[in-house]
Amino acid sequence: MSQILVVNYGYNNGHSENANAICLYNIIVNDPKNHYIIVTDIGGHKIKQDCKNAEIISLSSGLNHAESRDVFKKDVMGFCEKIILEKSISNLLIVSFPIFCAKIGYKLKKKFSHLNFLFYQLDSYSVNASLRLKNVLFPIRYFWDYIIFRYADKILLTHEIYGKYQRNFLFKSFFHKMISIGIPIMNITKFNYRDNNRDCIRVVYIGSLNLQFRDPNPYLRLLYNHIKDIKNFELIFYGHNNDVIDNLILSQYGKKMVLKSFVKPNDLSEVIRNADFLLNICNESLDILPSKILEYIGYRKPIINFTPNNKNIGVKYLADFPLKFNFYQNKNNEGFKDFVLNNRNNLAPYEIVEKNYHSLTTKFIVDNISKIYK
Template sequence: MDILLVLDNLSGKCGANVKIALELAEEWSTHGNRIYCLTRIDNERQVDHEKEKYVDEIFTFVAQEDYDLTLFIKNNEWNKLRNLKKIQLMIFNPMIFLKMMDKKFFASSAIRKRYKTNIKKVCFENRIDAVVAVTEPFYIAMALSSAKIRAYKYWIMLDPYTNNSALPNYLKIIRKIWEKKVFRRMEKVFALDFVWRDIDYLNRNLLKKAYAFHLPKIAVGQESLMIKPKSEKNEIVFAYIGQFYNNIRNPEFMLQLFSKLPSNYYLYIYGGGSEEIVDKYKVILGKRLVCFGWVNSDMAERALDNADILVNLNNSVSNLLPSKLLEYINTGKPLLNISKIAECPSLEYTNKYPLCLNICESRITEEMIDSVVKFTKDTYKKVVAHKEIEKLYSDCTCQFISKDILNYIVK
């Protein structure tokens, strides 16, 4: 079977969603399927040749709109500007204004049309049997849903679209209309479990098109990590890898908690965001807070390997989950899991992990501090055997999920 995967980009800066899709596609190819990929390129996002190994052939087209808009917002530090200054910039940059309006109210119609055209072209020239759109961004699914092709249409939904906590209600109403239309035109929609759980606005017939799956991040056949000797300085390294957001993943509580922990507990942060909050705690924690900034995937893997205890900071919404969580679990190392809400989707994964302490954000008490210290002493230099991880999370492997999805796609 010939399957076309439609993705946002294949650059070295592509997000976790693209990596998940490529790993699924690689597994599909082992079952005798031919995998094609369609993606856009611009001045910043060119195809990373390392990713060519996942598919049989890659088709690209140029789309500068997002790049131009992102560059403009970044250069002008848009989020820090007052409304009057934003209006002034719009007056002198009418094309940027039009691109902003197109993205916000018309689901990036210019790029969407280009995706639609290229989907039709690739399907016609290569006799594609099935097309799979992977989102975000949502306009990829919209482009596929409106393309007049003979191939079956599928959608892998890795992020929520309508139920986005940052959106005003009027935009949610618009998005709900678009999302329902896309659902109607798809054969099947494959959504991450915590994304699907929050879609309560679909009718019964549309709900039948759903298939919910877990994050496919647990490796099969991996060797258990070797336990490294204790540090001569008696330092215990906690590591956090990822992004902070002031609204949904604010690091204030996590950093405040660390300021109360023993002086030999060090927190290494690999990533960025919420700089003002982090800078404040650099002063409070001093050398105990080490910030490496954004790092490449190789350094991120070394960070996992060198840490004594891993830290997962969750979101303040129930339909988003840091994809790093399953990568942490995959290491077998002790995990400090910090939730912001009682119905945190991470708990479904962490409650069965043998070396995990779950903490829900609240007032920091002596009892909470003592629980972290006790957990650290009890689990320091311990590791869960990878065979046990594979057994506990058998439905979180790429092999399991790719086979299930493929059973729906192959006709």
């Protein structure tokens, strides 16, 4: 059994709400043979422990959010040093964002050279083109990526970010450390849940909306012409920033569209089980993957994929999924109504999904991470 020290901001087991903490939870819960010591910011009175192979240490119990961040950044380095010495830690795992956690990782590695420092970057700090356009301090981002990569023993990346770094000559000296490993979020379910007692056809979107990266309005204007005559059609948005949906569109859809608050992680499965179709909205950037699409595939329910064009990474990931409809921004999307009417209560065959997506499952990814530990 290996012992792994983890520094993560926002970790709260299966109750975590930020993407990096959720992915960390998926790693831990699928790796029972190793022991994880997690140093986090969330107040101890709020943490609900549900991983037997994890020890969670809070540095800001009882403090509010603003205070906890300051205390965490101030105290975490000394606290981690103490744990490394007392428990003879050999492995350090940092799941980034935020970047200050990665900075702590490189400082610990610099002080304790024996550490096996794994830097898991789920969201690029320096090669994200959409961020670069707005950030005049982007050279600083390159600097910190370079420093952290220099000290990391292995750099674990999503497949898309791996490709970006491999095309960037500034990081050529670190190519041998980089591993294209994916996002630990897909779990292919075997359940065959169908709701034959509900009259309406329910389409569900879960996640945040953003006018710059995931603007739903152009798609919704087109969609209405396809669903206006479908009796009891219901489109539900669970998430942040629902106010970006145009008021004219809300008025047009009327009772066919419902806006709800962000669904808590523990309630996610129930919401998806009660949906007939799952809606994904691709990012405008061709190679930024919404991780939600991986979760959707795992549930095997029919997926409606809003995409600007057929070159988008979301279209690529859905290519081998049997029950999907790519709904394009600038096409008439012929056949969509039939797809909806014919596929309610259908599920993609488990055997096909498992065969086509096994290498993207959480278990496959975690097994490969586990092999890197000392």
